[in-house]
Structure formats: structure tokens, C-alpha cells
Amino acid sequence: MSDSEFKPVLLGRVGRPNSQTLASYRADGGYEALAKALKMANTEVIDVVKASGLRGRGGAGFPTGLKWTFLPKDVKGPIYLCINGDESEPGTFNNRVLIEEDPHQVLEGIVISSFATRSTTAYFYLRYEYGRCYRVLKQAIDEMYANNLLGKNILGSGYDLDIYLHRGACAYICGEETGLIESLEGKRAWPRIKPPFPAIEGAFRRPTVVNNVETMACIPHIMKHGPEWFQTMGIPKDPNNPRDAGSYGPKLYCISGHVNQPGLVELPMGITARELIDKHAGGVWKGRSAKAVIPGGISMGFMSSSELDTPLDFNGPGRVGCLGLGTAAVVVIDDHTSMVDVLYNACRFFAHESCGQCTPCREGTAWSTKILERIREGRGKLSDIDTLLEISASIGTIPGTTICGLADGAAWPIKTAINKFRGEFEEYIKSGRRSESPVLAGAH
């Protein structure tokens, strides 16, 4: 399927009048997938999702169906499904559009997923800043209760489900699944040590699945059109790599930064960054060229201008030294921008958002920010570059020094910026210049 033939799936209803209402969703065939799923056994639903190769859209790209099978088999008492709507990766806004414009698509996915995972309670964790999302979702959930799509005996199937809408309190770390669970329980969002994984002991010490909003939005379409349809889109498995799960399905790409038309586009997985910028975002603004591109949220690190032909699937960014696809939030940085400023801004964000639990992340993020602050003030030393690299190499779950991946996300921008733009950093420090540009937009 070529890009030009591609018809948006997840965004198919976005922009239509009254796209948020149940009536319009039903008129477009909504909740047929739910009715279909409720007639199946829950294990059959899991098998369908597994067969589709759907991978979590939240950032890590873990196969969704496989995650569901980690729930213990014979469990007495409740299982919980948590929906991660704490969309706080800088540059990411696909959940927001999905919820604001087509909430029933997400909610249908949640009901099907809850049925598949045998959850009778689902918690929708929504970031606090999304006020409109909250109101839209609340209205949609009320509509569902009124129409027997939630509550007792959904559509006469005998299956019961309640959805609770929970608003966060503005912290990046609440997007980490165990941080989210802690926050949901009313505690400080300090990610938990694993094991036990949430599938065994999650929210309120019960087996729990945490899934992203966009993942949920994919579920009704998979149930409706079948796994084979889902696999017609995207990049297939690498036959030479048995551990590759492929990158199937449609993906929402958030494009922002120095482009002419920032926005949200839906494309099959695997488009290259260059194509995305040139064809779908109107190119780099002011006739300039891109110096660096963030493939999937700032925590994934930077791609240089020579790496723009990298396909943005689950494996592509990793091949050019980035952490991964992340949330597919593409941020374009033009050639007039100083990488020192960009990196400073990234570090400042992570220093502000580090939950402060693990020493390396708590102190490392703050220290790197201080160093960059000094460099920007014209008092940098060449040895600072190696210090920054050493900090970035020694924080995160990849070396094993932190509990959660926030530190990896803090380390990757440093690593990639310095490895790919080292000359610029050295030149900046040697010139002794003071950064004239104001501090870029901060975490708030």
C-alpha cells in the first residue's frame, strides 16, 4: 500500500461534524467491533490482537497481545486495565486529538481490551493539562453508561465494566507505567522496582495491564477488519532477526518544530523522516534546511541531517543511534538553531521532571543542566563535553543504574547531540560566546 492510497484509519472520523457523539460514531459503524468481540471468548480476542502484531504506541513498542498474556491464568479477584493518557513527551499530541475528536474509538478499544484481559474496572489516567479531553471523555463515558456500553451486562453479553476517569497532576513521570500506577493509588509517582511486573502485581496490588491511548484506538479496527488487514500496513518482520516483531499498522506522527505545517498525520509505519517533513509538513520553514530531527519525542535523541532517510518504524531510529521510535513525535530543528541551546532545553526538562528517586538520574540530570547553563554563559570548558558524555553513559536502565527509563530518555539527547554535533559544541565553547537567545520554552 503506497502512501497516496492510504486512507486514515485512526483519524478517519476526525474533523467530521459531531465526531465526538455516540450517535455519529455508531452511524459510522462504531461498536460493531465490540459486539463482535463480546461474542468471542476473551482468549480469542487476545489471539486476534496477537496475530495482528500490534505493538504498544506509548513508546517502548511492546507487543500488546503478548503483554495481555502475562496476566496470571487463574486469578481470584479483580484485574485492572489502566489507560495511559498522560501524554507528556515533548512534541507529542496524538492522544489529545484522538480523545478530543473521536473519544468513542478509544473507549471502544478500552472495552474490548478490558474484556480480553478479564478486567471489570478500567482506569483512564489522563494528564491534568488536557481539560477539554477530560470533558469530552466524561461526556462520552456518560453516553456509554446510558446506552448499555458500560456498566452491568454490556450489550447483553453478561460482561460488566466500569471506567474511572483519573486526572494526573502534571508530572512527566506519571507516563511511566508503574509511576502511573503509584499516582493512581494516590502516592508519589515513584516508579516501582520490577519484578513484580504490573501484570502480576500492579494497581492496588492486583494484576494490571497498562496500555496507551493510541494502542486502544487501534483495537476496534483490528477486531473489525482482522489481523491480516492490519499487517497490510507497515514494515514486516525482519526474517533475519527472530526477535523482531515487525512494525505493523497505521501510526500517528506528530510533526512540530521548524516546519511550515506542523500537525498530526496518520501514515503506515515506516515512512522516512525526510518524506514526512517534505511531503506532509510542507518542508522546513523559511526555506532553511533541517539540522537535526527528533524522531519520537525528545527522549529518543537526535537524528542528524544525513540520517533523515531513516524509516520511522520501531527499528529505524535505533539504527542511527537514537533510543527508538518513542511516540513518533517528530520535532524538526533548523540550521539556524544552536544545538547547545536545544540540548540545554532538553536537559532542563529532564532535570525538572526527574522524580528524584534514583541517585544517578536525580543528580545526573541536574548536573548536566548546570554544565550546559555554564557553557551557554560562555564559561564552558572542553572537558565539560566528556563530563556530559560520562554522565549520559552512566544514567539509565541500559547501564542498569536507574529503576525506570526516564534517565535513558535524559541521557539520549546528550549522547546523540554530542556524538553527532561535537564540533559545534567545541566551537561554541572555544568561542566563549554567550548565548543571546532567550531560554527556550521550558517544561511548563
Add this chain to the structure above:
Amino acid sequence: MVKVKVNDIEVDAGPKDNCILAARKAGVEIPHYCWHESLSVVASCRMCLVEVGETKPDGTIAMGPKLVPGCQTPIKDGTVIRTDSPKVKAAQQMTLELLLLNHPLDCSICDQAGECYLQDYTYKYGKAHSRLDEPKLQRMDKYHIGDQIALFTDRCVMCTRCVRFTREISGTAELQVVARGSHEEIDVFPEEPCNNKLAGNVVDLCPVGALCSKDFLYKKRVWWLKQAESVCTGCSTGCSISIDQNENKVYRLRPRPNPEAQGHFMCDEGRFGFKYIHDERRLSTPRLSVALASGIESQRKTTSANFAPDLNFADLWPTALTKARQKIQDAIKADPSSFVAVFSPFMTVEEAYLLAKFIKGIHDKARLVLGPVPSVGVDDKYPKGPKGESPADGNVKFTIRAEKCPNRLGVEAVLKHFEGSVVRIESIAQRPNAHAWYIVGGYTSGWVTEAIDKAIGTPSLLIVQDIFPSPLSERADIVLASGSFAEKDGTYVNHAGLAQSASAAVRAPGEARADGRILMELAGRTGLFNAMALRKEIGAAIPELSVLGSGDLGDQGVRLVRFAKQATAAAT
């Protein structure tokens, strides 16, 4: 038992041990801050990072690709732990450099200096300089965090041991973490200071100088302190403690970990309740009434003003003890059943044995009774629930007992052996039928109630062995100034029949003497008081106390046979 290898040292470790405990058994230290045996695992300080691998069936070793926290990582047969690889050493250096980034390095004025894990680990595993070129974060010290605790905020390493203690052990949850990232601080809610009865433990738990005891603050450099292993005499829990003293002054008590007694902690009542031992009102010289001193008994007066002030220094104790022995012998021979010796539950087993044996050796009919057993309220159990309620029986982690004395069971065992049964002084107070009394006190504060005062009255012989003046000592014929718990060697038997040995930390004030030494001389026994020798003798003489026979009770004590059986029955 599982076999693990720590830096090529093979060792048998417990199946539930983590890497830190397994390494400890191999004699290898894995540095750590946040992990503590009696608190939950959070694995957040990242000081205990190690490399871990497993031994494959074919004997090859597969090391894991990442560093793992030793506190969180379980072991199994064939686990290989490396704490000395370049990767581990680099991580340790980095963690310490990061911990010290915003640390003020004010060791010279820090109370913790000398027993600080930040100092020790930096010396052993860190590096000598920091690459930080920017100003450090500065934060306000918080003296309001508790009545007994001060927080030096910028020394904190955010291990959260204190927070977990108040949540998991005391259950009172006053302490918490506020703010985020490197701006994080430990704090309390406004107007809700950390004043629970176990609060002092957070000072011991703090591995650095962040939480300090206000009581001890700036009083003494810790390297001048000498430790004596002892037992807290505040209640019948009998917490194992260490008495820290310098130049004959006790500066602080700290709990000594003992799973058999109380675990890792002690209550503030015990921790700060030792001040009475340095009270200037304490009896510091033995005294005779003027009548006894001058030999003119008809001139006997009962006020302290009349006590002989001019006994020669060298004659004090010999005179007092010779007189006492002679008077006791005379009184018992005249009418044995009207002689009563009152035993205090603050006495050690050895002291009770010496006195009982001496009295019964003169005449079998002389009576031995147990003095008042102080008791306040009911047992106070922790962790408290959200509304301050006591925990269910299985979940109790610490108990402050209502019985405010250390050795009722031990003294009772001696009394039962010599007297046949335990007679409480309260039961004979109405009709004591006694003309001569030998009374042992040693209580932490005034213990002579009106009833006891009246029961004893003004007998023909009154000898008081005590640490504080009381109405009885004021009118006694002989007052023997004795020692407090910090001044004596001996054995205490706690509420659960655990016999623990305590050793003296300081000398008794002035001319006062430890009770054991007084009683040895009174009983006319030769040689010095030696608790270990006496334990051997007691073990052979009193079946209930047979476990003392080994003499050495170790640092965790031994359980009396009767209680050991109960414990086994409860466990099975």
C-alpha cells in the same frame, strides 16, 4: 543453603538472602544506603550496584549485561556476584560523585563525622575530587522536624530510610519527600512534627549526617565515644543497646541489632531515658546513722542530718558493709521470720542470687519478697494504623511494654528457687510482721509509695541499697549507694525469657558502687565480682536458669528453657 560465589570466594548463603547479605557472609562489603534489613526494598540509592551472573550446567559463567542493585537481586545456587570489576567500581565512583554534588562537605562541624557512610564509602570507593564547577544547591536546615530530631537538609542523600521507617515500623507516617529531582527534600506536614515514640530511630537509620539527635547534637565527637554492650532497662522488652560514653559520662544510647530481643530499634523513652544516671541527687556515698557510726544506739535519730558525716574516706565502705553484715546476721538470728529482704526488678540475676543466697545462708526462715513492679498503661504496639490503632497480633514490629523494669522474670526465678514462691511486697504490706528490712531499690525514679512507706515504718533495722534518696533512705540505719544499669555487669531476663548480658559502661558517681560489688562484700565472698563466673554458678544451682551455665551469653542472649519450648511450639 545456596552456594554462591562472591569475587571468587565461595560461600553458603541463605535462600532468602539478597546479594548484599550473601556478600557479607563472604566477607565482602557491598556499599549501600537505602537498603536496611528491617525496611522495604526500594533500590533507589544505586550505591549497591554489582555485576551478577549465573553458573550454567556446563560450569561456564554467564554474567548479566547490566549492573543490578545488590539489595533487590535475589540469589540462587550458582549465582556469581562481582563487586570488584572495573564496571562496578566506575558505577560506585559515579554514584558517590553524584551524591556529593550538592553535599556541603561540612564534615568538620557534622555530628555524623566518624560514623558517616558518605565519608566511609567515599574513602573506600569514591574519588578524591568532584568535577562540579557550579555552585551547590543550598537548603534550609529544619530544626522543626521533630522535638528530638533536626534535619540538615543539604547533607541528605535521599535514601528515604527515615520515610519508610515512619510508614512501616512506627506507622505514623510523619516524614515524606517533597519537591522533585535534585530539589527533593525530606519534610513533615506543617505543624505535624515527627514526634512519635520511636522517632529517635530515624537518626540511627540515617546513613549520613542529615538527621541528627538534638539531644546529642554538638555534645561529643563520636570517635571519642567508647561503646559498652548493654540492655535497656526501660521496659521488659529489654532492647539490646550500646551505651556510648566518654570520660565516665554517658552521651547516648543506641539500639544494637538483635533479632532475638527487639530487632533493630528502640523507643525514645529508653533512648533518652538514661539521664537520671547523671542526676546530681543520686546517692553517692554509703551512709550510717550517727547512732551506728558512734556505737551509741540509744541516740538514734532518723533524719539525714544526723548521718555520720565524718567517716574516714578509706573506712566508708568497709565500715558500712561490716556493720550491715553484722546487723543482718544479728537480726535474722534473733527472729528469722521477721527479717524481710526486698528485691527490685531492676536487679540483675547475679545480684538477686548473691543477696538471696546470703540471706538464706544465714537462716532459711528469713523472708525474700519482690518489690514493686512498675507498670504504666498497656503494651504500646507498632506500627500504628492510620487512626493510631494498634496493629493485629501477627503484624507487630515493635512493642513498648507496660512493665517498666528489665528483669522481673530473672529476679522471680531466683526468688522461686530460694523462697519457693514469689511473694510481692504489696501482698504483705498490710501485715508485714517484720522488724528488720533489707531493701534494694535501683528504680529510675521515686518508687516508695505511701503504702510501702507505711508498711515498713520505723523498724529496728532498716538497710537501703538504692541509687536515689527516698523516705526510706532518709531514715535508714545504713544506706548503700549503688549503681544504675550503666554501671553494672550482669544479666537481665526480658519478657520473653531471653537472658542477655549487660556490661558496665561507666563508674558509679562518687563513692557509690555497683550492686554486685556491694553484695559480694556483704556476703563475705572473696574475690571480685565477676558476672561470668557467677552465671556459671547460678546455672548449676538454679534449674530454671540453667542456660546461664555457659557463662557467656553472646551478644544476642540465650532463651530460658521454658520459653524456648514455648517459642518452638509457637513456631510449629
